[in-house]
Amino acid sequence: MSYQSGPAPLYHSDRSLDYWLSPELAAITPANARSRLRELAGARGAYMGAWAAGTGVGAVLVLLGVVLSVRLGTLVTLPALGLPGAAIGALCGMFFVRVRNRLPRTSRALVNRGPGSLRGALSFVAFVLLVFMGLFAFTAKPSTWQDPDALLTLALILAFMVSLLVVGIIVPATIMGRARESLRHKAVSDPQFRGLLEQDLATWRDPYGQAGYGPL
Structure with a gap:
């Protein structure tokens, strides 16, 4: 007598990584369909975006220190803003390179409350600038x-x-809007990163259901 407690887990070890990375497969799959590769791409893009933003903020602080030192005629603002900015930029840049070359942890919940595409970001920035200029025009x-x-x-x-x-x-x-394309390009161009994906493909099993490793 045999007992069956539920559907057997769906393993995908018979499919190669190139199959799951295929743009053609992604094109015929719903954009919101869940897969391991898409979770990896989303998490990697979120981390890369956050560290890239930190690197940019550091550069802006350095530039602001230079501009204010020229504007005010004093060098006090240069080290006051430039040194912290350089430290922030260097630290975030180091973490950016690190997360770009590694597989991210998808078990951590990443909450993104900002725009997830270039179009949405441009609309948001335009709205903020319009409000700022409008307030200044009415109050100046x-x-x-x-x-x-x-x-x-x-x-x-x-x-x-x-x-x-x-x-x-x-x-x-x-960066987040191009997360899937970025992961595909990295897998094709970087043998070491591809090796990490191959190892993940061989060992990963969906803990919540029967989602496939791909598509991307």
Whole structure:
């Protein structure tokens, strides 16, 4: 007598990694279908986007220190902003390279409350800048528009805002929007990274159901 407690687990070791990475397979699969490769790509893109944003913020701080030192005629702001900015940029850059070359942990819940595509990021940035410029236009005194020093200060503030929005919103959203293509390219061009995927393919089993290893 045999007992069967449920459907047998669906193993996919008979399929090669190239099969699961195939763009043709991805094209005929619903975009929201769950797979191991898509989970890896999403987590990798989220981590890469976060560290890329940190690297960009560090660079913006260094640039701000230089601009303020020229604007104010003092070198105090250069080390005050440049040194922390350089440290943040270097540290985040190191972690960016690390997560790019490794398989991420998909067991951790990654919450992304920002735009997940370049189009969404551009719309968000445009909205923020429009609101800022609108508020300034309604609250600024008429004499402000005739003061070159005030206009230069406004231009510097606007440039700083745009820089932060680019590195904090547009860059991560672009990386996340290209996460699947990035993983496919990395698997094709980097033998070491491909080896990590091959090993993961041989050992991974879906703990929640019968999802396949791919498509991507």
